[in-house]
Amino acid sequence: SQQGEEDPQALSIQEGENATMNCSYKTSINNLQWYRQNSGRGLVHLILIRSNEREKHSGRLRVTLDTSKKSSSLLITASRAADTASYFCATLYAGNNRKLIWGLGTSLAVNP
Amino acid sequence: DAGITQSPRHKVTETGTPVTLRCHQTENHRYMYWYRQDPGHGLRLIHYSYGVKDTDKGEVSDGYSVSRSKTEDFLLTLESATSSQTSVYFCAISGGGRQVEQYFGPGTRLTVT
Structure with a gap:
């Protein structure tokens, strides 16, 4: 099946540093979404960027989208220990019937 | 998790037995989804619903069936459970x-x- 791919698979940083994770996808999309999953919990929607947008901000989150490279990045600034989680990108492909295609996730550890 | 619950939260069952998982929402959202999450595979869609009595298959639907008789409830049934169906199952909703x-x-x- 088609899937987005995140990199890196795992990331470990110190509190206060910035964390960047990337997502690549395969075909034309309607939008791309980022989700967070804390250990043992359900996923939480963070931010959505549409195919005609290039950058969006939400608090300490910044998402960029480059449709020519079929890639997106999620930047978390001034990270906190509470940001420790897995982060997933999900794409809604153009013409797709409301089914998201999920990446395998980036596991982020923020050390105090 | 507000507005969407799943039951049971934990279940142990034997191979060959039928199992039904329930998803209940109070948001009156049209779309409901069942996923399974396994290490190394991420989230995989089992079935989804786009309205009452309207359902469609996802990428890993074999061995699973679903029903949606009212907006708020979406049931996932494992007709005859196998060890390969050991997993964490998530329900999701979307307007x-x-x-x-x-x-x-x-x-x-x-x-x-």
Whole structure:
């Protein structure tokens, strides 16, 4: 099946540093979404960027989208220990019937 | 997790037995989804529903069936559980129109022995 791919698979940083994770996808999309999953919990929607947008901000989150490279990045600034989680990108492909295609996730550890 | 619950939260069952997982929402959202999450595979869609009595298959639907007789409830049935169906199952909901974000339940951890 088609899937987005995140990199890196795992990331470990110190509190206060910035964390960047990337997502690549395969075909034309309607939008791309980022989700967070804390250990043992359900996923939480963070931010959505549409195919005609290039950058969006939400608090300490910044998402960029480059449709020519079929890639997106999620930047978390001034990270906190509470940001420790897995982060997933999900794409809604153009013409797709409301089914998201999920990446395998980036596991982020923020050390105090 | 507000507005969406899953039951049971944990279940251990034996190979060959039928199992039904329930997803209940209070948000009146049109779309409901069942996923399974396994290490190395990420989230995989089992079935989804786009309205009462309207369902469609996802990428890993074999061995699973679903029913949606009312807006708020979406049931996932494992007709004859196998060890390969040991997983964490998540339900998600999404509204219609431009509201395409999905909201997830807390998950059900199912172990098939």
